[in-house]
Amino acid sequence: MKRSIFYILLSLLCQIAFSQTIITGKVTKEQGEVLPGANVYLKGTYDGTSANENGQFIFKTAKTGQFDLQAEFMGYEPVSRKVELKGDTIRMNVQLKEAFNQLNAVIITAGTFEAGDKRQAITITPLDMVTTAGAKGDVYGALQSLPGTTTNGESGRLFVKGGDSEESQTYIDGSLVYVPYNPSAPNLSTRGRFNPFMFKGTIFSTGGYSAEYGQALSSVLLLNTNDMPAEDQFDLSFLSIGAEFAGTKLWKNGAITGSLTYNNLAPYMSITPQNYDWVKAPESKTGALSVRQKTGKTGMFKLYSSFENGGFTINQKNLDQGGSPFDYKLANDNYFMNASWNGQLGEKWAMTSAASFTNNKDDIRFNQTTVGKRIVGVHLKNVFSHPFTEKFTLKFGGELFAKTFSQNVQMPAEMHYNSFTNHTIAGFTEAQVYASSKFVTRIGARVEYSDYLKSVNLSPRLSAAYKVTGNSQFSLAYGWFYQNPLDDYLLYTNRINPERADHYTFSYQSSINKRTLRIELYYKDYKDLVKTNGVAFYLPSSYSNLGSGYAKGLDLFWRDNKTIKNGDYWISYSYLDTKRDYRNYPEKVIPTFASKHNLAVVYKHWFSGLRSLAGINFKYSSPRVYNDPNSPIFNGEKMLPYRSLDLSWSFLYRKNIIFYGAVTNVLGFKNEFGRRYASSPDSGGNYPSAAIEPGSNRFYVLACFITLTRKGDANQLDKIE
Amino acid sequence: MKKIILSLAVVFVSLVSMAQKPEFFKTMGETLGQFSTCKNVADFQALGNKFQMIADVEKTEWLPLYYHAHCYIIMSFMEQTDAAKKDSYLDVAEKSVAKLIEMVPNESEVFALQSFYYVARLVVNPAERGQEFSGLSGQAVGKALALDPTNPRAQLIKLQGDMGSAQFFGKDPKSFCPQAKELLTKWDNFKPKSPIHPSWGKDQLMGIVKGCQ
Numbered sequence: 008m009k010r011s012i013f014y015i016l017l018s019l020l021c022q023i024a025f026s027q028t029i030i031t032g033k034v035t036k037e038q039g040e041v042l043p044g045a046n047v048y049l050k051g052t053y054d055g056t057s058a059n060e061n062g063q064f065i066f067k068t069a070k071t072g073q074f075d076l077q078a079e080f081m082g083y084e085p086v087s088r089k090v091e092l093k094g095d096t097i098r099m100n101v102q103l104k105e106a107f108n109q110l111n112a113v114i115i116t117a118g119t120f121e122a123g124d125k126r127q128a129i130t131i132t133p134l135d136m137v138t139t140a141g142a143k144g145d146v147y148g149a150l151q152s153l154p155g156t157t158t159n160g161e162s163g164r165l166f167v168k169g170g171d172s173e174e175s176q177t178y179i180d181g182s183l184v185y186v187p188y189n190p191s192a193p194n195l196s197t198r199g200r201f202n203p204f205m206f207k208g209t210i211f212s213t214g215g216y217s218a219e220y221g222q223a224l225s226s227v228l229l230l231n232t233n234d235m236p237a238e239d240q241f242d243l244s245f246l247s248i249g250a251e252f253a254g255t256k257l258w259k260n261g262a263i264t265g266s267l268t269y270n271n272l273a274p275y276m277s278i279t280p281q282n283y284d285w286v287k288a289p290e291s292k293t294g295a296l297s298v299r300q301k302t303g304k305t306g307m308f309k310l311y312s313s314f315e316n317g318g319f320t321i322n323q324k325n326l327d328q329g330g331s332p333f334d335y336k337l338a339n340d341n342y343f344m345n346a347s348w349n350g351q352l353g354e355k356w357a358m359t360s361a362a363s364f365t366n367n368k369d370d371i372r373f374n375q376t377t378v379g380k381r382i383v384g385v386h387l388k389n390v391f392s393h394p395f396t397e398k399f400t401l402k403f404g405g406e407l408f409a410k411t412f413s414q415n416v417q418m419p420a421e422m423h424y425n426s427f428t429n430h431t432i433a434g435f436t437e438a439q440v441y442a443s444s445k446f447v448t449r450i451g452a453r454v455e456y457s458d459y460l461k462s463v464n465l466s467p468r469l470s471a472a473y474k475v476t477g478n479s480q481f482s483l484a485y486g487w488f489y490q491n492p493l494d495d496y497l498l499y500t501n502r503i504n505p506e507r508a509d510h511y512t513f514s515y516q517s518s519i520n521k522r523t524l525r526i527e528l529y530y531k532d533y534k535d536l537v538k539t540n541g542v543a544f545y546l547p548s549s550y551s552n553l554g555s556g557y558a559k560g561l562d563l564f565w566r567d568n569k570t571i572k573n574g575d576y577w578i579s580y581s582y583l584d585t586k587r588d589y590r591n592y593p594e595k596v597i598p599t600f601a602s603k604h605n606l607a608v609v610y611k612h613w614f615s616g617l618r619s620l621a622g623i624n625f626k627y628s629s630p631r632v633y634n635d636p637n638s639p640i641f642n643g644e645k646m647l648p649y650r651s652l653d654l655s656w657s658f659l660y661r662k663n664i665i666f667y668g669a670v671t672n673v674l675g676f677k678n679e680f681g682r683r684y685a686s687s688p689d690s691g692g693n694y695p696s697a698a699i700e701p702g703s704n705r706f707y708v709l710a711c712f713i714t715l716t717r718k719g720d721a722n723q724l725d726k727i728e
Numbered sequence: 729m730k731k732i733i734l735s736l737a738v739v740f741v742s743l744v745s746m747a748q749k750p751e752f753f754k755t756m757g758e759t760l761g762q763f764s765t766c767k768n769v770a771d772f773q774a775l776g777n778k779f780q781m782i783a784d785v786e787k788t789e790w791l792p793l794y795y796h797a798h799c800y801i802i803m804s805f806m807e808q809t810d811a812a813k814k815d816s817y818l819d820v821a822e823k824s825v826a827k828l829i830e831m832v833p834n835e836s837e838v839f840a841l842q843s844f845y846y847v848a849r850l851v852v853n854p855a856e857r858g859q860e861f862s863g864l865s866g867q868a869v870g871k872a873l874a875l876d877p878t879n880p881r882a883q884l885i886k887l888q889g890d891m892g893s894a895q896f897f898g899k900d901p902k903s904f905c906p907q908a909k910e911l912l913t914k915w916d917n918f919k920p921k922s923p924i925h926p927s928w929g930k931d932q933l934m935g936i937v938k939g940c941q
Contacts, residue, residue: 044770046777048784053755055781057774077784081820134856237863520810575855613855618898662897 026094031065033100034058034078042080042103050075050087068092082106105444107397112444113474117482117514117527118214120153136203139609140622141653141671143708145198146206147188150228151626152607154527154562154579155213158628158649159600161680161699163196164188166600167213168529169558169585170225170508173493177228178220180309180347181361183408185384189291190339190369192321194683194699195283200315200341202251205297207233213562214529215484215512218435218451218468219390222408224490224508224533232309235299236262238716246710248275249291260301268293270317279707282700284322286334291317306350315341325374326685326695335373342366352391359390359404379415382494384408402451403436412494423545425498429459429491437468445474455489455505459497462504464489479517486510492537492550500547506554507534521568531558536589556587556595576610596642599681602628602649622655622669633681636694650676667710675704752786756924760795763928769806772799776820790832791924797824797841798928804848814852821845836876837926843868843885865889880918881929883911887936905940912937 034045041062048055054068055077071092076099079085083103090097135149142148147165151158157166164172177187179201191197210229212220220227236255244251249270256263273288295313302308318338324330342365349359365384371377390404413426437451448471455464468486475481489505496503514527536554543549566577583603588595606627613620628649632642655669672678680699688694759778766772776799783792800821804814825845828838846865850857866889872882887908891901912933920927 044773044777046780048777048781051785053751053782053785055777057770057777060770079780081816520812615896618896659897662893 026071026092027067027069028071028092028094029065029067029096030076030090030099031063031096032098033062034064034080035062035100035102036083037102037104042083045078045080045083045101045103047076047078047101049090049092050077076101078103082108082111107441107444112441113447113472113480115447115449115470115472115482115484116480116516116525117470117472117484117512118155118212118216118510118529120209120211120213136206136209138611138620138622138655138657140624140655140669141626141651143198143669143671143706144203146201146203146209146228146230147199149203150211152577152579152609152624153211153213154525154564154581154605155226155560156581157583157600157602157605157631158626159631159680160196160649160678160701161194162600163191163198165226165228167226168560168562169531169556169583169587169598169601171598171600174223174225174490174508175228176220176223176226177230179230179311179345179363180232181229181349181359181388181390182345182347182363183222183384183386184343184345184363185365185382185386185410186341186343186367190317190337192283192319192335192337193323194680195321195702200313200343201230205232205311206230214510214531215468215470215486217449218437218453218466218486219402219404221406221433221435221453221455221466221488222431222490224488224506225531232297232311234307235301236264241715242266243713243715244710245712246270247708248272262299264297266293266295268295275707279703279705281703283702284332286320286322287318287336289317289319291315302348302350304351306348308346308348310344310346312344313342315339315343317341323373324697326683326697327687329689330695330697333374336371338370340366340368355393357392359388361388362386375419377415377417379413381413382410384410398441400439401436402439403434405432405434407432410494412498414498425545427459427494427497427501429457429497431455431457431491447472457491457505459501460491460504461501464505464507478519479515482512482514482516484510484512484514496537496539496550499545500550502547503537503550504535504552506536506552508532509534522570523564523566525562525564527562527564529558529560529562533557533587533589536587538589539591541591554587554589554592556585556589556598558583558585558587558601560584571612573613573615574610575612576608579605579607579609581605593641597632599631599633599642602631604629618659620657622653624651624653624655626651626653631681635682635696636684636688644681646681647677647679649678651678652676663714663716665712667708667712669706669708671706672704678704752782752789753922753924755782756791760924766802769803772803772806775799776803790828790835790838793824793828793831794838794841794926797821797828797845800824801841801845801848805851811852814848818845818849818852821848834875836872836879836882839868839872839875840879840882840885841926843872843882847885847889862889862893878918880911880915880933881926884929884933887911888932891936902940905937908933908936908940 034042034047036042043058043060043062045058047058047064049068049070052070054066054070056064056066058064074090074092075087076090077085077087078101080103082105084106086101086103088099136142136146137144139149139152150156150165155168159166162172165175166172167175177184187199188197189200208231213226216227236257239257240255242253249268251266251268253264253266269292271288271290276285276288293313293315298310300308320334320336322332323335325333344364347361352358363386365382367382369380386408388404388406390402392400392402394400408431411426411428416423433453433455435451435453437449439447439449441447451468453466466487466489470484472480472482488508488510491505492503509532511530512527514525516525533556535552536556538551538554540549560581560583563580564577568575583601585597585601586595587598608625611620611622630645630648633644633646634642635644651672652674653671654673658666660666678701682696682698684694684696762775766775776796779792779796779799783796786792800817804817807814825842832838843865846861846868850861869882869886872879887904891904895901915930915933
């Protein structure tokens, strides 16, 4: 008895002395799933605990009175509840709401390949541009291993989702690049003017893009240049086709980089078999300067300016004169300047200003004919964005595209000079609204006016994305897209209107743990395409907007960074069904640039023992069509399929020295891009022809990149680590 | 009997009054004591939660935040597969590190921790992040050593970085062994300012020295 009294007294005493309150319950998400690891504690005290694997928590406290019970977990809004501690047991279940965070929220992926983001949803990165075998270090070459593109070996330019190459535009730091490609001989592949090392991020949109972008029917490629370099350095690049020297000097909050590049294919062409007869191999000299300056706390000013002079002479068969050869000589001068500033204006406003200037001159001579072409282009753009709340952002801005194109043709008996100047001014606005972190819509519109064509267009744009689970989402994009007709037509008429394409894109993307699957369905409705009646090119009445067409298809992309240790591969497949009636086409037919099936398989492997990144790449495009004027069927002929197996090897010899080697079409598949025909029939009534072959069956690159710094340990391909 | 009850009551009352005092040092000491018993992500998360709770009470103390970030960095290393989770842990660590730098901008330990944090970011995806984060990590550890050249944790992080890059470039990382051994002999000369100041790292260093044999 005594003993039991003792225990009763003891427990009573415990209660009085400690007046312990037990707090217990469960932490769950709104949907009821438990949140193990959630932190539950009394605010302002050391009393608390973490939820166990079943989301349950229990802890004692000796405190009495009113307290706030705080429950929190990363990625969720913390919840605070008033509790009255008076020595009993408090049972309390807490529900946490997912915090809204734009970084983790759903993003619109329809039509878009984004790169350079530090997040996981990466589909392709700037490094891929350099290391993808077969890309030959060319930005556009690398993009041609993505779905939605068709490789046209006789062009090298981007052809996106049933669109012609002119329908794609390139922007650097927000402003338009009027002449993004190097000049090339007729029916020979070209490459981009810009070194992929210049860029830290790319967005490749193959349709349904933001109202911010106009004057592109098919795609926009947005390249963002590197920010501030890390230290003073000197870069030396030696390639089998040339050399580059670049120096970077830093100061407080700023840096300048100057570079000189000299390319000459003559030695390379003299030791590798070529399909064409080069009188003077392609040669170019480039000087470039880039400046970076931080302004204030958030601002960054970038300037890039380059001058390039290049040219070549190639000997080609003149099919109109019984196949007698003639020289085709091209000289090109290109000046390009690009400047941008972006930063915050006060707390809530962000502004981006961008400007570009292009002066491009082509001087072409062949067969007693000279053609001088000149493009002077200016692009000015200003965009403001203002987040009204975390979930609602408004963006608006305006831009001006000014362009003068002139062409001077001199033949022994005649001479033509034509030119036009157009100013297109545009205004756009776009609202991005998150209903939750799972659902976002973007609604925008764009108005454009061209003073040369006297046309006004309104383009609505709409896109939305819905996150089904943490890792997968659906996106939709819709919009009208306008683009001014080809310069070659505008030289002779302004009585035509911009061409139009309506995009409908539906896409599904799932990214789980370094594996990404993307499926995209699209339909494009082309309207108001320019047609020529073939009567006389110089008469305005020869041009009309009576053309039309469609493109529809399925794009698949699978990238797996996970399954194979140190290996990374992607498979891209595109199915394309397209027909159009434009230019000189007599009816709606498959255009010459479209392949029904396109496949690219890209594999990269990092051999750590060898400090090497090896790449292998296979591409296939089903046969395209071409037109034989000897045949009654327009575009009735089929060319060979395009096949190429490419290899590349990058070897990190020292921390600051890289060796690089690549071969395209190792297996020597025969690739041919149809035939070209004489402009008039011979005496027998036949149009003589010649096969269009690639410049060479294989292409070899050998290169060495050296970086010198004070510390001596940086390199240009550091990212390979 | 009465005596016993009385004496017990006295003990309890004194315990209560002790518990009502802000026992920052004691709680920190106890919580730090649990470091060695943590085995998995959940354990470290629970520990990080405690430091978070303490940091919430002691708004002027930097040590709870320091260990909070440290726990989340360790969690990112312990998470085996899910890269998104690793990044989400590091997002938490990043915030605490940023607060720390504002709180004590001249604390060598904080920059050593920041360097460690950058290494963790790098490890999530070395191919993509190698260049950027090895640079950032190097800068941070440089700051840590500038503030206190004797900080053994900063020296350890720098050593690990140097050995990793030597190995990568086919040089013998063992060329850094004398440096590692020297650091180990000097390790105990560095006296933390208090028992709850950072003192971790010796085990890792002993591991490195062991690998040298």
